Amino acid sequence: MPEPLDKIFADYPVGEQTTGATTEVSTPATAIRVEEQKYGIGKVKRVRLRAKIIHDEDGAS
Amino acid sequence: MTRTERPNLPRICQGDIIRDVSYLDGVSESAGVLEISRLDFPLVIVLTQDCELEQEHQMRVQPARNQDKWLVSVLVAPLYNAQHVYRGEHLSELNLAMQPINQRKTPGTFLRNNDIPRYHYLEFAPEVPIVPSVIDFKHYFSVNAENLRERKKSCFVCMVAPLFREAVSHRFAAYLSRIGLPEPAAAEIGNHATAQLLPEDTPAPSHPMRQSQPENL
Numbered sequence: 001m002p003e004p005l006d007k008i009f010a011d012y013p014v015g016e017q018t019t020g021a022t023t024e025v026s027t028p029a030t031a032i033r034v035e036e037q038k039y040g041i042g043k044v045k046r047v048r049l050r051a052k053i054i055h056d057e058d059g060a061s
Numbered sequence: 062m063t064r065t066e067r068p069n070l071p072r073i074c075q076g077d078i079i080r081d082v083s084y085l086d087g088v089s090e091s092a093g094v095l096e097i098s099r100l101d102f103p104l105v106i107v108l109t110q111d112c113e114l115e116q117e118h119q120m121r122v123q124p125a126r127n128q129d130k131w132l133v134s135v136l137v138a139p140l141y142n143a144q145h146v147y148r149g150e151h152l153s154e155l156n157l158a159m160q161p162i163n164q165r166k167t168p169g170t171f172l173r174n175n176d177i178p179r180y181h182y183l184e185f186a187p188e189v190p191i192v193p194s195v196i197d198f199k200h201y202f203s204v205n206a207e208n209l210r211e212r213k214k215s216c217f218v219c220m221v222a223p224l225f226r227e228a229v230s231h232r233f234a235a236y237l238s239r240i241g242l243p244e245p246a247a248a249e250i251g252n253h254a255t256a257q258l259l260p261e262d263t264p265a266p267s268h269p270m271r272q273s274q275p276e277n278l
Contacts (some may be wrong), residue, residue, distance in 0.1 A: 043142075043154045
């Protein structure tokens with residue numbers, strides 16, 4: 001469960017911005033790193049999930 | 062600068078910006094294995110009318126005779142990092158290349174002035190943790206209302222303030238309701254240079270809109 005944004009950005013320097021895509025607790029150091037990476041994050045991603053279908057004894061799945 | 066608010070409302074509101082919202086892209090089954098493809102959007106904005114969202118919320122919190130105001134889904138559109146949009150790279154993780162927009166020339170200015178119907182440019186105050194972003198009206202999608210309500214509890218960023226959010230939805234409605242007219246043939250618009258290239262026996266295609274218009278127009 002991601003942390004609330006209030007907590008994430010509690011220590012975020014004024015004037016710095018991110019796309020909000022991080023769940024790290026923000027410190028000045030992480031804020032700078034996020035700022036450096038901000039154009040490398042925040043893109044749409046595709047996730048593929050696979051699950052095996054299990055059939056019950058009566059044939060229902 | 063887009064004004065934002067952080068109202069403490071339990072319901073979904075028009076203009077809400079919510080992070081990490083997923084869209085089920087497809088479900089397939091093969092040899093007893095179910096595969097679900099999901100797109101994870103870092104940020105979306107709610108486009109559904111606020112009165113509809115408010116009425117549905119009232120129906121849920123107050124016992125009602127019926128569920129007439131029930132919503133199947135909520136309409137949202139993704140926010141993309143403007144820097145990614147300029148480079149046409151905002152969907153690169155999906156192996157999709159978009160048309161680049163030159164940030165320093167006229168197309169970039171048009172984008173930031175909201176002169177391109179497809180896009181809505183948003184710039185936020187420094188205390189809002191969102192970089193300058195672009196809504197792409199072409200990429201709107203719907204999210205299950207119940208899922209979005211749950212998502213909002215932990216992933217609510219801010220709400221675009223009234224008037225600003227109405228500007229977004231008004232431009233979205235205008236974009237959706239645009240009418241694509243067919244291009245008239247060169248001969249019809251008096252381009253003789255092009256018309257002369259056509260064989261003499263080629264009939265000029267009739268304009269579908271013109272047929273339905275009275276002669277005196």
